[in-house]
Amino acid sequence: MAIVAQHTKFSKVAWPVLAWAVGLLFFFPIFFMVMTSFKTDADAVKPEFLFRFTPTLENYTNMTNNYDYWRFATNSVITSVTATLFTLFVAVPCAYAMAFNPSRGTKDILMWMLSTKMLPAAAVLYPMIFMAKSLGIYDTKFLIVMVLSLINLPIAVWMLFTYFKDIPKDIIEAGQMDGLNTWGEVREILIPLAWGGIASTALLVFIFCWNEAYWTVRLTTIDAATLSKLIEGNRAPEGLFFGRLSAVSTAAVGPIVVLGWFCQKQLVQGLTFGAVK
Amino acid sequence: MGRIVLQKVSKKFGEIEVIPPLDLTIEDGEFAVFVGPSGCGKSTLLRLIAGLEDNTSGDIIIDGNTVTQVPPSKRGLAMVFQSYALYPHMTVRKNIGFPLRMEKMDQAEIDAKVNTAATSLNLTDYLDRKPGQLSGGQRQRVAIGRAIVREPLAFLFDEPLSNLDAALRVGMRMEILELHNKLKTTMIYVTHDQVEAMTMADKIVVLQAGVIEQVGSPLELYRAPRNLFVAGFIGSPKMNLITGPLAAKYGATTIGIRPEHIDVVASGGTWEGTVSVSEHLGSDTFLHVKVAGFEQVLTVRSIGDIAVKHGDKVSLSPRLGELHKFGADGLRIG
Numbered sequence: 001m002a003i004v005a006q007h008t009k010f011s012k013v014a015w016p017v018l019a020w021a022v023g024l025l026f027f028f029p030i031f032f033m034v035m036t037s038f039k040t041d042a043d044a045v046k047p048e049f050l051f052r053f054t055p056t057l058e059n060y061t062n063m064t065n066n067y068d069y070w071r072f073a074t075n076s077v078i079t080s081v082t083a084t085l086f087t088l089f090v091a092v093p094c095a096y097a098m099a100f101n102p103s104r105g106t107k108d109i110l111m112w113m114l115s116t117k118m119l120p121a122a123a124v125l126y127p128m129i130f131m132a133k134s135l136g137i138y139d140t141k142f143l144i145v146m147v148l149s150l151i152n153l154p155i156a157v158w159m160l161f162t163y164f165k166d167i168p169k170d171i172i173e174a175g176q177m178d179g180l181n182t183w184g185e186v187r188e189i190l191i192p193l194a195w196g197g198i199a200s201t202a203l204l205v206f207i208f209c210w211n212e213a214y215w216t217v218r219l220t221t222i223d224a225a226t227l228s229k230l231i232e233g234n235r236a237p238e239g240l241f242f243g244r245l246s247a248v249s250t251a252a253v254g255p256i257v258v259l260g261w262f263c264q265k266q267l268v269q270g271l272t273f274g275a276v277k
Numbered sequence: 278m279g280r281i282v283l284q285k286v287s288k289k290f291g292e293i294e295v296i297p298p299l300d301l302t303i304e305d306g307e308f309a310v311f312v313g314p315s316g317c318g319k320s321t322l323l324r325l326i327a328g329l330e331d332n333t334s335g336d337i338i339i340d341g342n343t344v345t346q347v348p349p350s351k352r353g354l355a356m357v358f359q360s361y362a363l364y365p366h367m368t369v370r371k372n373i374g375f376p377l378r379m380e381k382m383d384q385a386e387i388d389a390k391v392n393t394a395a396t397s398l399n400l401t402d403y404l405d406r407k408p409g410q411l412s413g414g415q416r417q418r419v420a421i422g423r424a425i426v427r428e429p430l431a432f433l434f435d436e437p438l439s440n441l442d443a444a445l446r447v448g449m450r451m452e453i454l455e456l457h458n459k460l461k462t463t464m465i466y467v468t469h470d471q472v473e474a475m476t477m478a479d480k481i482v483v484l485q486a487g488v489i490e491q492v493g494s495p496l497e498l499y500r501a502p503r504n505l506f507v508a509g510f511i512g513s514p515k516m517n518l519i520t521g522p523l524a525a526k527y528g529a530t531t532i533g534i535r536p537e538h539i540d541v542v543a544s545g546g547t548w549e550g551t552v553s554v555s556e557h558l559g560s561d562t563f564l565h566v567k568v569a570g571f572e573q574v575l576t577v578r579s580i581g582d583i584a585v586k587h588g589d590k591v592s593l594s595p596r597l598g599e600l601h602k603f604g605a606d607g608l609r610i611g
Contacts, residue, residue: 170362173329178423179350179379192366 037246044242059247083148095160163197227252279463286335296487310478318487355424431463529602538599546592
């Protein structure tokens with residue numbers, strides 16, 4: 001008994017300490033970035049100004065005045081939201097079919113979808129650029145929405161499939177007896193019952209879309225450029241301006257950090273595939 | 278009305294034939310029970326009638342109409358599931374009224390029907406609760422309520438009492454029977470519990486491996502089981518089945534005698550044995566008796582509490598008029 005009691009006492013102290021340590025470790029770069037964004041470019045590189053400096057908004061005014069931050073931000077919002085909605089529009093019926101009317105190939109299809117995530121993106125980079133250019137959709141929001149949707153579909157289908165699997169088939173069948181057609185089953189039963197799961201899937205897909213850099217940087221120039229492109233474009237021939245770069249980065253990750261903060265619970269649920277109840 | 282006819286209905290899952298072609302008629306207003314061990318295809322048969330599974334061949338005729346190609350909701354049937362299958366996100370009121378809403382019935386009419394159903398099922402106090410806030414018995418009553426508001430041609434019950442505790446089960450059994458007496462609607466009830474089958478059914482359909490072993494009233498099955506399977510399945514405790522030279526003496530491969538048809542006598546009975554276990558229930562005493570020359574342990578049911586314990590010698594006298602004889606093919610003789 002004594003050993004158990006000691007053990008519990010130890011865990012009570014050790015786990016929170018460890019959790020905080022890991023948390024701070026991960027948070028530090030973001031904190032550092034935010035802090036740097038309030039320094040002048042000159043201060044940013046000097047070690048003596050690490051914590052003691054005169055804060056300035058110069059980087060932010062510069063960003064909005066010279067770099068057209070709002071245009072990039074608008075593009076990010078439009079493409080991420082549209083891609084998330086489109087992904088769900090395809091993934092919900094798909095996962096529904098797989099969960100409630102599985103065929104012999106369902107498992108294989110799920111594995112195949114996941115396997116597409118294993119393909120190195122660089123392998124298809126040039127074909128994608130050529131195709132986009134020859135179709136005349138290079139640097140359009142349409143292209144970005146399509147790409148974001150397609151790369152996130154596998155994960156969305158997998159997540160929704162796992163949530164839908166938790167809904168007893170009996171309830172769907174009761175709905176059939178009561179006169180629901182397929183769309184009715186989705187509207188009246190599936191969406192209300194899996195609302196939490198659908199919300200966390202949407203949230204996660206949105207975050208992935210917002211954070212996507214590989215494709216958005218390479219498939220856009222100006223018209224469809226997102227915040228990732230803005231950060232990437234802050235390299236100057238003279239070198240890196242850390243203050244400016246930090247401001248741009250802060251403004252790019254800010255919205256998603258705030259969103260993530262408010263939706264912590266759903267996010268954890270989504271990432272653990274519903275294992276945390 | 279709710280006359281249900283199955284003609285050469287069969288079901289295959291892939292290459293596996295779970296129900297070979299079978300014929301069955303359930304008359305209008307009848308309370309039919311499908312009974313059999315788990316995996317015998319009784320639930321599948323019910324789901325074929327409901328339309329939740331497509332039959333591989335044959336025809337299902339309800340109320341004179343062939344419904345083989347008709348979707349579940351258009352067959353005029355209502356189903357009560359083992360898991361209740363209530364909509365967890367809707368209140369009791371919404372659950373019961375749901376099929377009527379699907380029929381696009383007028384809201385005032387829905388409310389009236391829901392209230393009538395709730396009153397008859399003692400659910401009026403719970404109408405605004407969600408299923409999660411109800412007990413098992415109440416949930417089952419909501420499921421029944423959802424079925425009765427539709428005024429179906431027939432009710433289908435898929436092991437509706439399996440998730441309830443024993444005391445509640447007996448109560449709900451009575452409620453379902455009263456419902457049947459009141460509505461006089463055809464009911465098909467699936468269970469693996471032969472006591473439920475015996476107490477509720479007008480007609481019992483005994484199934485094994487998708488094949489109908491026997492159809493008849495509870496007492497027909499009890500008195501004249503068609504084969505060894507039905508003999509062993511119907512009746513509790515099970516019928517004693519004896520093979521070997523003793524059966525040959527009666528001109529059969531197997532003889533069967535029910536525990537209640539063996540009397541414990543003071544002396545001079547047909548068989549002499551030793552009690553291995555005695556179960557005293559007060560109203561009855563079940564004796565498990567080892568008889569010399571029998572491979573099987575005989576089960577004997579005596580009315581009342583008789584003073585017999587482990588190791589006692591008893592003399593047994595079977596009522597020969599109640600003896601069942603079966604041939605080598607397992608079928609009843611005579």
